[in-house]
Amino acid sequence: MPRSRSVLLIISLISFALVAIAVYLQHAHDMLPCPLCVIQRYLFLAIGIAALLGALRGKIRSGAGVALLAALGGLGVVGKHLYVLANPGFSCGIDPMETMLNKIPTATLLPWLFQADGLCENATDGILGLSIPQWSAVWFVLLALALVWVLVAGRRAR
Numbered sequence: 001m002p003r004s005r006s007v008l009l010i011i012s013l014i015s016f017a018l019v020a021i022a023v024y025l026q027h028a029h030d031m032l033p034c035p036l037c038v039i040q041r042y043l044f045l046a047i048g049i050a051a052l053l054g055a056l057r058g059k060i061r062s063g064a065g066v067a068l069l070a071a072l073g074g075l076g077v078v079g080k081h082l083y084v085l086a087n088p089g090f091s092c093g094i095d096p097m098e099t100m101l102n103k104i105p106t107a108t109l110l111p112w113l114f115q116a117d118g119l120c121e122n123a124t125d126g127i128l129g130l131s132i133p134q135w136s137a138v139w140f141v142l143l144a145l146a147l148v149w150v151l152v153a154g155r156r157a158r
Contacts, residue, residue, distance in 0.1 A: 004064070004153050005058075005060060006055075008051040008054050008064060008150060009052070009055045010146075011048070011051040011067065011143055011150075012047075012048045012049075012055065014048075014139070015044045015048030015051065015143065016045070016048045018044050018136075018139055019041050019045055019048070019113075022037070022041055023112070023113060025132070026112075027112070033115075034081075034098075034116055035098045035116040036077055036078075036080060036081040036084070036133075037081070037116070037132070038101055038114055038115070038116045039101070040077055040078060040081070040133075040136050041113070042106075043070045043073050043074035044070075044139075046067070046070035046073075047071055047074070047147075048067075050063050050066035051064070051147075054066070054067070060150065061150075061151060065151065067147050068147040068151065071140050071144040072144060074136070075137070075140045075141065078136045078137045078140055079137070081136070082137060101114070102115055102116055
C-alpha cells in the first residue's frame with residue numbers, strides 16, 4: 001500500500017504537470033485559455049501546493065483536506081465549462097469575470113500563465129478523443145478520489 005505522504009507528493013507532481021501541459025498547449029499550439037480555464041489552472045495549482053505542503057510539513061490530513069476542497073471546486077468550474085460546451089450560444093466570453101481575472105496580481109505579473117484571452121466555447125480541440133475541459137474533469141475526479149483515499153487511510157491509521 002502506498003504511504004499517504006507519497007500519494008500527496010504524486011498528487012502534487014501531477015497537478016503541476018497538468019498546468020505545465022496547459023501552458024505548453026497555450027504557447028506551442030495557440031490554445032488560448034478562457035476565464036474558466038484560468039480558474040482551473042488556479043485550482044490545479046492550489047491542489048499541488050496544498051498536497052506538497054501537507055507532505056513536506058507532515059500535515060497529511062490538513063494538506064489533503066485543502067487539496068480536496070480545491071479539487072471539488074475544480075469539478076464545479078469544469079462542470080460549468082462542460083455546460084458551456086454542451087449548450088452552443090451560451091458563452092463566458094468577454095465578461096466581468098474575464099476582466100476581473102486579468103486584473104488579479106498573478107495575471108499581471110505572470111500573464112503567460114494566468115491571462116484569460118480565449119473563449120470558453122472554443123475549447124473543443126481534442127486530445128485522444130476528449131476536449132481539454134473533459135480531460136480536466138477526468139483529472140479533477142482522479143485527484144479528488146486519491147485525496148479521499150489519503151484522508152480515509154489517515155483515519156484508519158489512527
